[in-house]
Amino acid sequence: MTRAAPDWAEEWHMAVEEMLRYLSIARNGLAHGAVAVDGETLEQIGMFGKERGAGTVSAAAAIFLATRYTSQPLQGLLSAAFLRNTDSDTVASMTGALLGGLAGADWLGDLTRQIQDMEYLEEMADWLAVGDGPEAPSLRWEPSIRTSLYRRLEVSAPGDQMELPLFGEAQITRIDDYETKSKNNFIRSWSFKTELGQSLTVKRYDKGKEGAPRWQGRYPQQSNGIGGSESKEAMRAKAPVRRRVGLVREVNDLVLACRFYEQVVGLKRERSTQSTVSFGWLALELRPDVRAEQLSLPSAKELEESRQSIRIYVDAGDIARRHQEVIAFGLQAGSIEEAAGGNRFRCADPDGYVVEFRSHSGGTA
Numbered sequence: 001m002t003r004a005a006p007d008w009a010e011e012w013h014m015a016v017e018e019m020l021r022y023l024s025i026a027r028n029g030l031a032h033g034a035v036a037v038d039g040e041t042l043e044q045i046g047m048f049g050k051e052r053g054a055g056t057v058s059a060a061a062a063i064f065l066a067t068r069y070t071s072q073p074l075q076g077l078l079s080a081a082f083l084r085n086t087d088s089d090t091v092a093s094m095t096g097a098l099l100g101g102l103a104g105a106d107w108l109g110d111l112t113r114q115i116q117d118m119e120y121l122e123e124m125a126d127w128l129a130v131g132d133g134p135e136a137p138s139l140r141w142e143p144s145i146r147t148s149l150y151r152r153l154e155v156s157a158p159g160d161q162m163e164l165p166l167f168g169e170a171q172i173t174r175i176d177d178y179e180t181k182s183k184n185n186f187i188r189s190w191s192f193k194t195e196l197g198q199s200l201t202v203k204r205y206d207k208g209k210e211g212a213p214r215w216q217g218r219y220p221q222q223s224n225g226i227g228g229s230e231s232k233e234a235m236r237a238k239a240p241v242r243r244r245v246g247l248v249r250e251v252n253d254l255v256l257a258c259r260f261y262e263q264v265v266g267l268k269r270e271r272s273t274q275s276t277v278s279f280g281w282l283a284l285e286l287r288p289d290v291r292a293e294q295l296s297l298p299s300a301k302e303l304e305e306s307r308q309s310i311r312i313y314v315d316a317g318d319i320a321r322r323h324q325e326v327i328a329f330g331l332q333a334g335s336i337e338e339a340a341g342g343n344r345f346r347c348a349d350p351d352g353y354v355v356e357f358r359s360h361s362g363g364t365a
Contacts, residue, residue, distance in 0.1 A: 026061075038065070076099055167194050252351055261284070319357060319358075341359075
């Protein structure tokens with residue numbers, strides 16, 4: 001600590017003295033009782049000067065307003081929210097939290113039902129109170145993550161499920177296009193609802209190509225953005241039938257099959273529902289009746305002679321590791337053999353479909 005910030009003790013002492021000074025000003029303002037003038041006290045604290053936005057200033061202002069309006073919490077919240085020329089959103093949030101702690105939540109009345117993601121916020125408050133809740137996965141941000149997200153958005157439509165970085169599984173609830181001043185500029189937003197109940201919006205700008213945005217022809221432009229008047233019913237009626245080309249394989253256990261294709265094969269999930277998971281060119285679909293059309297696991301000879309295999313190219317030095325992972329997964333795998341351009345082996349996936357891993361000196365395909 002001393003090495004990273006040699007003057008931290010002195011700076012901490014200065015911050016404490018500053019906070020005590022602000023609290024003294026707040027106490028003097030409260031001493032006037034009912035005739036206390038909020039604006040004058042907040043100005044002395046520094047809410048409207050060059051210090052506005054500082055943590056000490058915002059905290060002192062919130063403490064003053066929450067104490068001043070303990071008996072009128074709604075009025076106190078409004079006073080904080082409508083402060084002009086200052087960091088009102090921060091101060092209102094802090095004031096509201098303090099007032100909630102002092103007066104409970106009954107004074108909010110029906111307002112709680114109007115707050116976006118209220119159930120999610122209440123659940124998060126419970127997690128914080130008991131020190132428990134879902135942990136956010138670690139993420140090392142790379143530009144490729146954003147690029148991958150944009151590519152998936154370009155081919156998406158309302159109702160699609162999508163795995164979002166950090167936020168997990170989410171469903172697209174609506175797509176909006178916005179009017180721009182130029183015919184060659186396009187703006188679209190995608191609204192999401194996560195499994196935890198949080199609402200998210202991703203907005204993207206695109207210069208377009210030959211007068212059309214990247215997403216034209218997949219889910220066509222709608223006039224339901226700013227300046228648009230088309231109803232949701234009309235949009236749904238005009239929504240095109242979306243046709244996709246790819247390989248679909250029916251599976252008995254969707255969770256187990258996904259584990260194999262994600263963890264062993266290395267595919268990335270693009271969208272999913274309760275009964276289907278799409279990896280782009282490959283989709284897994286839960287069989288409606290597991291008793292029907294169930295495949296038997298192939299014999300060693302059938303494994304090698306099958307003409308229905310999926311071929312997965314991996315780095316030349318990766319073939320042995322993949323072979324060990326397949327065996328560790330508990331699946332049948334043939335031996336590693338020499339093949340044109342590299343080595344290869346075949347295995348059966350959890351539902352008996354044949355997958356061939358083949359080394360490729362040019363990298364993973």
